[in-house]
Amino acid sequence: MSAEAADPGAPLRRRSRPRIDLRRLGRVALRGPVSRDRLPDAIGHVAEAHRAHHPDADLTILHRAYVLAESSHRGQMRKSGEPYITHPLAVTLILAELGAETTTLTASLLHDTVEDTEVTLDQVKEQFGDEVCYLVDGVTKLEKVDYGAAAEPETFRKMLVATGNDVRVMSIKLADRLHNMRTLGVMRPEKQARIAKVTRDVLIPLAERLGVQALKTELEDLVFAILHPEEYEETRALIAAATGPDDPLETIAGNVTHTLRDAGISAEVLIRPRHFVSVHRVRRKRGELRGTDFGRLLVLVAQDADCYAVLGELHTCFTPVISEFKDFIAAPKFNLYQSLHTAVVGPEGAVAEVLIRTHRMHKVAEAGVVALGNPYAQDHASAPQTEPSDERADPTRPGWLSRLLDWQESATDPDTFWTTLRDDLAQDREITVFRTDGGTLGLPAGASCVDAAYAQYGDRAHTAIGARVNGRLATLSTVLSDGDTVQPLLAQDTASGPSPDWLDHVRTPAARIAITGWLTDHPDEAKPDPETVEAAGPGTQGEPADAPAPSEREAPGATAPPRTRSGPRTTGVVVEGPGAPVRLAGCCTPVPPDELTGFVVRGGAVTVHRRECSAAAEMRDIGRAPVGARWADAGGRESEAGCRVTLVAESFGRPRLLADLTEAIATAEAAIVSATVEPPSEQRVRHTYTLQLPDAAGLPGLMRAMRDVAGVYDVSRAQHPAPTG
Numbered sequence: 001m002s003a004e005a006a007d008p009g010a011p012l013r014r015r016s017r018p019r020i021d022l023r024r025l026g027r028v029a030l031r032g033p034v035s036r037d038r039l040p041d042a043i044g045h046v047a048e049a050h051r052a053h054h055p056d057a058d059l060t061i062l063h064r065a066y067v068l069a070e071s072s073h074r075g076q077m078r079k080s081g082e083p084y085i086t087h088p089l090a091v092t093l094i095l096a097e098l099g100a101e102t103t104t105l106t107a108s109l110l111h112d113t114v115e116d117t118e119v120t121l122d123q124v125k126e127q128f129g130d131e132v133c134y135l136v137d138g139v140t141k142l143e144k145v146d147y148g149a150a151a152e153p154e155t156f157r158k159m160l161v162a163t164g165n166d167v168r169v170m171s172i173k174l175a176d177r178l179h180n181m182r183t184l185g186v187m188r189p190e191k192q193a194r195i196a197k198v199t200r201d202v203l204i205p206l207a208e209r210l211g212v213q214a215l216k217t218e219l220e221d222l223v224f225a226i227l228h229p230e231e232y233e234e235t236r237a238l239i240a241a242a243t244g245p246d247d248p249l250e251t252i253a254g255n256v257t258h259t260l261r262d263a264g265i266s267a268e269v270l271i272r273p274r275h276f277v278s279v280h281r282v283r284r285k286r287g288e289l290r291g292t293d294f295g296r297l298l299v300l301v302a303q304d305a306d307c308y309a310v311l312g313e314l315h316t317c318f319t320p321v322i323s324e325f326k327d328f329i330a331a332p333k334f335n336l337y338q339s340l341h342t343a344v345v346g347p348e349g350a351v352a353e354v355l356i357r358t359h360r361m362h363k364v365a366e367a368g369v370v371a372l373g374n375p376y377a378q379d380h381a382s383a384p385q386t387e388p389s390d391e392r393a394d395p396t397r398p399g400w401l402s403r404l405l406d407w408q409e410s411a412t413d414p415d416t417f418w419t420t421l422r423d424d425l426a427q428d429r430e431i432t433v434f435r436t437d438g439g440t441l442g443l444p445a446g447a448s449c450v451d452a453a454y455a456q457y458g459d460r461a462h463t464a465i466g467a468r469v470n471g472r473l474a475t476l477s478t479v480l481s482d483g484d485t486v487q488p489l490l491a492q493d494t495a496s497g498p499s500p501d502w503l504d505h506v507r508t509p510a511a512r513i514a515i516t517g518w519l520t521d522h523p524d525e526a527k528p529d530p531e532t533v534e535a536a537g538p539g540t541q542g543e544p545a546d547a548p549a550p551s552e553r554e555a556p557g558a559t560a561p562p563r564t565r566s567g568p569r570t571t572g573v574v575v576e577g578p579g580a581p582v583r584l585a586g587c588c589t590p591v592p593p594d595e596l597t598g599f600v601v602r603g604g605a606v607t608v609h610r611r612e613c614s615a616a617a618e619m620r621d622i623g624r625a626p627v628g629a630r631w632a633d634a635g636g637r638e639s640e641a642g643c644r645v646t647l648v649a650e651s652f653g654r655p656r657l658l659a660d661l662t663e664a665i666a667t668a669e670a671a672i673v674s675a676t677v678e679p680p681s682e683q684r685v686r687h688t689y690t691l692q693l694p695d696a697a698g699l700p701g702l703m704r705a706m707r708d709v710a711g712v713y714d715v716s717r718a719q720h721p722a723p724t725g
């Protein structure tokens with residue numbers, strides 16, 4: 001594949017002026033052979049781009065860096081046959097276009113000299129100072145990572161240490177990778193694929209994290225072309241076919257311009273084409289593409305307040321799609337991104353997505369941390385102490401990066417570190433949840449109450465037993481949504497520790513590392529006790545968000561003591577022997593008039609199972625002596641505490657199934673203690689509910705009502721505890 005075939009540029013619809021067209025500028029700068037005669041011209045493009053962002057910049061240091069880089073790389077060729085200097089020049093131009101400051105550009109020009117030429121770090125330090133030297137050294141270390149075993153945990157740790165102290169190292173690295181990806185066509189296909197995969201797995205997530213949208217989108221398209229050539233070609237053809245004189249977005253953009261002008265709001269309305277990967281994603285999501293799906297409207301204004309004025313006009317004069325509205329100005333994303341997002345209905349029902357932001361927000365959206373300047377320009381020592389959850393405290397050292405560095409210190413095992421890091425990078429968005437003390441926590445999407453507990457309390461979260469989410473008691477496994485208020489509940493008993501099950505529910509490396517560390521240090525206590533399976537059973541699984549909240553429900557953490565109702569009176573069970581506490585087994589949840597069998601467990605309590613329970617059979621098989629057990633009354637009706645039962649509903653998946661099932665349960669006056677919904681397989685879903693009924697006599701009626709729910713084809717008593725993963 002040639003470099004041109006992998007080129008997502010040659011844009012068909014790139015009409016949005018503020019969009020930084022890195023490719024075009026890259027080509028302009030490098031047109032023709034670079035020789036000594038062309039020297040002023042070659043660095044001239046960089047200087048021009050730099051001056052556009054920083055009118056007062058001192059360009060002499062750039063010239064000096066160029067002269068050293070050019071002379072030391074002289075005679076070296078890239079695989080394409082071009083002089084080597086074209087590479088650092090192109091990388092520097094990318095950064096200059098994004099608005100990087102002079103020190104970054106200087107280091108970028110020199111970024112390959114120490115590795116590939118006679119130039120030494122000491123020389124760089126002598127001629128360009130400590131900062132440039134530090135950046136060049138960092139990039140040199142990163143360079144070694146790339147084309148070796150990129151995913152090697154130990155190497156990656158080193159890479160983070162190198163970059164962690166200064167985000168500008170990563171900026172240079174990303175621009176370096178972009179230029180290498182653009183010119184990948186000269187490599188063997190296997191090598192192209194390998195480099196593209198590393199780019200996809202490591203560099204693109206980093207670009208996303210650093211908020212460098214311009215680099216991220218181009219890298220995505222380059223990777224797409226290499227790893228999915230057919231789909232890339234299909235997408236290219238779709239975009240070409242959709243490009244015509246009567247673009248529905250043009251019509252809507254025209255209407256929006258008039259509307260805003262009439263309202264006296266000064267704004268620039270542009271059409272911003274989606275990049276190839278974005279078009280492909282929309283197509284995958286919606287099946288068919290409409291003319292308005294190939295781009296989005298971008299409205300640029302001067303002041304923050306103008307953004308809301310524009311929004312008001314759009315929502316008044318057009319039909320808005322309210323579900324598409326998102327306010328990333330009031331609650332910026334973790335990577336500094338700010339914008340209002342909405343969508344309006346245009347002619348013939350076509351929906352156009354609209355982004356509203358100030359010029360400054362636009363620059364940050366495109367260039368992220370690259371545009372934020374020199375971290376040493378401000379006095380950091382005098383900066384006020386900021387909350388660790390405040391991602392925007394220090395833009396050059398964002399919170400997630402600080403966390404990465406903390407993890408790499410606390411995770412002594414490289415594999416754990418690598419796994420958690422990769423998981424963290426794979427998450428494409430974060431949510432913000434509110435603490436009850438007024439603070440906020442930034443968590444990855446899919447994070448649970450376990451994550452929130454560790455984020456808020458650190459290792460003290462080992463004793464977590466549950467949480468309140470929006471005021472309601474919830475299990476630790478409950479997945480949090482953006483905007484939830486969460487209050488983790490800790491046990492007073494500091495001796496208890498996390499359950500291995502918690503690892504199924506964590507998304508944050510900090511929680512994963514803390515739990516893994518505790519379990520490693522306490523190998524005996526981590527073993528689940530087969531008799532207390534109730535505690536590690538369905539209660540630790542996800543609960544349906546729309547399940548009715550039983551008022552008496554405990555907050556069952558996985559390590560919370562099993563919900564024993566000790567003594568024959570409350571369980572309604574009589575066992576042989578002296579007054580040992582009795583608990584009903586969670587695996588088979590016996591209810592009258594089931595035949596019973598008991599086993600003495602640790603601490604002298606007796607756990608009572610249904611006689612046909614397979615867990616009971618196993619215990620008999622391994623030689624455990626059964627203890628006689630029977631229901632207290634002849635009728636076996638447990639009058640005081642009601643009865644607890646686990647039911648499995650097998651259904652065909654459909655919308656609202658969960659809501660209808662929980663409604664049927666609530667109508668039968670049963671309380672949901674816990675619930676598990678397994679991922680659908682071939683259209684079938686299995687829901688497991690542990691329910692508290694006021695009376696065992698109500699069980700047949702409840703099971704009938706659940707079977708009557710549309711789509712449900714079987715409801716049965718559980719023979720086994722719900723899977724805990």
Ligand code: MN
Pocket residue numbers: 087111112176
């Ligand atoms: Mn390089």
